[in-house]
Amino acid sequence: MSPARELLTVPNLLSLLRLAGVPVFLWLLLGPREDEWALALLVFGGFTDWLDGKLARLLNQTSRVGQILDPAADRLYIMTALLAFLLRDIVPTSIVLTLFAREVAVGVALLVLRRAGFAPPEVTYVGKAATFTLMYALPLLLITKGDSAFAEAARPFAFAFTVWGAVLYLWSAALYVWQVASAVVGRRGG
Template identity: 70%
Template sequence: MSEYSPERTDSVPAGEAGPGGPQPSLLGQALNAPNILSLLRLAGVPVFLWLLLGPRADGWALAVLVFSALTDWLDGKLARWLDQMSRLGQLLDPAADRLYIVATLVAFLVRGIIPWWIVAALLLREIVVGGCLLVLRRNGFAPPEVTYIGKAATFVLMYAFPLLLLTQGGSVFAGVARPVAYSFLTWGCVLYLWSGALYVIQTVRAVRGAGGGARM
């Protein structure tokens, strides 16, 4: 398990982002290429949910999900290539991932594609992680960077969800895709819950460390 060294929000002067130097304004950050892609991903969430639950246009919903996965990969690459890493980007990227996962879980539950207990476990993980963010914020810490395990979990689930859509129906292709889809779903759930547990452990360590430093 990697050590968690969160950055205190009160340790960075206004207008700066630590080692990266001065940060552009919020509008300037929102208008850079990586964050525009993240904003497009966020805008696609309600469209994706409507396609699944309204007309049940699974083909179009699948296209939106594929677009989300591609832009998720591309915005990180662009941020590094163009040297446009920003605090806003660090917030938008995981927010878009979580919203797509929650939207998919809700839609799949309504349509009976996955059982309720899987949805309950993953949504509980989101609630716990949200609580950790509140605890960190209350203790003066900025949100931590996304872990490799968390990104891997999101990556695997983003493969599982399209495959689960393709399993609907009685075609030969659906029968072939079904075991692959459930394998991805199983590993994605395990990694997602594991990353949530690590988040809790790391948050406890950070808060305890801050408390110990305050008493010294």
């Protein structure tokens, strides 16, 4: 399948739509502070994240492009939301720095892996669970910024999902770095 044709599948178009929503999401949070619209866009992004995976399998439209676009959109939403939430005092600096450090560690591991001539390893269940958990945490964190009874009720769930998602995110990074180190050391030893 040609690269252009591979790009123009329903799941990949949904991923591209999610990617296009990232700057709009950031602008809504930091510009006019339209939290309700930002929340709607975040929920839409989470729904299309789930939907593109389901459609890729259902329509037999899985592709290498989709395997790059989908996690890229997830990471951009997570990192963008965390940055905006940090600037708006919704999450503590320690959470943001920890999750950003995770991204740097995984990025370096990926560069080492590519330099050694390996393809990236498959996404792990822990990594998927981490992303899923953080995608629940982010809208809940945004909801907690309000002063309604619903915002108050959402607060413990938001922080629980955030902590659990961060732990899973770090665990998935450790697994990823371990896979990379094992592959590179194994190649040198073999």
